[in-house]
Amino acid sequence: MEEKTDKSTGVLYLIGLGLSTEQDITVRGLQVVKRCKHVYLEGYTSILGVEKSKLEEFYGREVELMDREAVESNSDEMLLAARTAEVAFLVVGDVYGATTHTDIALRAKEMGIRVEVIHNASIMNACGACGLQLYNFGQTVSLCFWTESWQPDSYIDKILLNKRNGMHTLCLLDIKVKEQSEENLIRGRKIFEPPRFMTVNQALEQLEQIVRRREDVRDVLDLRSTCVGLARVGQETQCIASGPLEELKSFDFGPPLHSLIIPAEMHPLEIDMLRSFNVKQ
Template identity: 55%
Template sequence: MLEDAKTTDIAFLVVGDPFGATTHSDLILRALQEGVSYKVIHNASILNAVGCCGLQLYNFGETVSIVFWTDTWKPDSYCDKITVNRNNGFHTLCLLDIKVKEQSLENLMKGKKIYEPPRYMNVKEAATQLLQVVEKKRDEGPSNLAFDENTICVGLARIGSDTEKLLAGTLHQMAQVDMGLPLHSLVVAGYLHPMELEMLRTFAIDVATFDQLLHERFQDRPWLQDAQ
């Protein structure tokens, strides 16, 4: 790409904003090293479009990625980041794994260039994995996790398209939803301001959950209700 760019105009299209991924900064550094000039055209990205769920962008902490587990590899370090965010009151945007052009271990070892069908982690799978971590930590003794099956989450599907879908509910509820075709993302909510609760209530799996939370919030902090 950089070689061709020395003699002609080359465009490189990406999904979302070009700087959501480290890779593209690296590409620019290498372009500069080779004397190739560049121009960036910014775009909307799930990193800011997630605001459509009503959770305020400035209340989001570090973004995490949830990857597909295998039989032998079940990482859960993203749960520590969600915990740090929640302990600071912040929401966590969880980007869900995408497997495209992956080879099975067998085909990889045999050197066969046969690719598995693409897989996109959905909200149900992501929430189920989080619940499994919650249960595993619980079995191990007192848990440091700052979330559990009752933590409020938001499922997002196909954001920005005409078929976009939002659902709000507990982590337990999220592990049972079918949000249809990819791409999906999951938000684990932190401290919820009443206006955020009211937005989530508009696409709640169970409205009563949010009515109860709003009631509790206003009992704790009546001045918030006065301010509405």
Template identity: 50%
Template sequence: MVFYIIGLGLGDEKDISVKGLEIVKKCDEVYLEHYTSILGVQKEKLEELYGRQIIMADREMCEEGIDTILENLSKTPEKNVAFLVVGDPFCATTHSDVQLRAIQLGIKVEIVHNASIINAIGCTGMQVYRFGETISIPFFTEKWRPYSFYEKIKKNREMGLHTLCLLDIKVKERTDENILKGKKIYEPPRFMSCKTAVEQLLEAEEKIAGKAFSKETKCVGVARVGFSDQLIRSGQMSDFLNIEMGPPLHSFVICADELHPIEEDMYKFYNQNSQKKDE
């Protein structure tokens, strides 16, 4: 009886490690966590390579149904279950919670790591060890416009560190009205773009006026990291109001004021590519 939490990496079905693939092939049930991130391929591609039927684990299953899955596993000693996670298992607190729940039920848990946006962001040329606290930027609404990320960015930049901004993903979300009425009617999936992130960042700067950054601050936008059509572009923050990054997933880097010479060269390289594509 083992509960495996397996990282799939960032791109497609082939990014799973050899170790992870061997484990999946021998598991009785295989779940794919499908709300903290997305892969660039449909689950059928995974099923074809892995040789196993894959059960999609949406937000409700991860937050509410996981207890039933683990309780059933705890009563079946001969059973093995794989829980697949895009990226690395521990880049979302959801998965630490799942691990703890399994352990509390006496289930053996094994982890298989993989690449995540946290380390792959080095593709921007910004040195990974020069990043400060990672922040998340949620979609603003008419009634909810949180600026809690602002002070974290400011602190990072005061220490001469870059900031990785993880952009909001809305998958299988319900409106407040449908939640109150108990209706399981879901909104279409939404994925924040670099453009939307910048609009919200500049709004936060205008409202707080804490001088954490400005329209001229150097930034790097990335899209579909690990996919075959990965895109990296650099420019001043305001440039990203007009830079088209294409389909999701997007992430955004707010650079430190002073760049290492190699970082500066990489910034210029991606900036030149941005200008060429805009011509």
């Protein structure tokens, strides 16, 4: 890592885009984007409800898409540009929704680059649309796609801890963008699999399997436990449905992105709100 220097005259702006359309960027964020010399879009930790071309049309600027490899391994070009010019790094949702973005901010500061953050809505707070109160949420967990040989279930322990402490759990569901198969990875072939986005239904199927094979969870979580599925939060086609795990898993939530909430003990107002999203309605 480069030593700190005070010679930087540029700025790296980390800008949240919100959850829905090109118009969800804040006024301040838009003003910054319009004057930046370079504009980059992080395109693998989440997806926006519109194409990149829509962003470019609205901003009046060309936007360079950065995939996982570019962000995690080859972001030097962006950081070097930010040493002498204003550079915008656009993130779907809020800036600090992924640890990758924290790493970029730290690297920039080590290089003596001024970093400014412009926040926006993310699933971490927009999940309150289901009526569950945000200050009643505990640790957030991530669910990844299972394979025949790899089926991690350690996340269930955090869900159980949250429930035992009377706290809801937001579950972020896996996104696979520009991933390689094991065979192509071993052979060094730059062939990528089609994008995959975990659905609420797949997440609930995982939970069902864990409940069936682990007796230690059944005093806290079972097939009748209330769950809440959310899809495309913040968009016009937003979908929210709640109900018992075994019933909710067959509900059609439509296209991505999906999230899942496992509620704990609820306040009467929370119960009333969830009734309005009951899967049987």
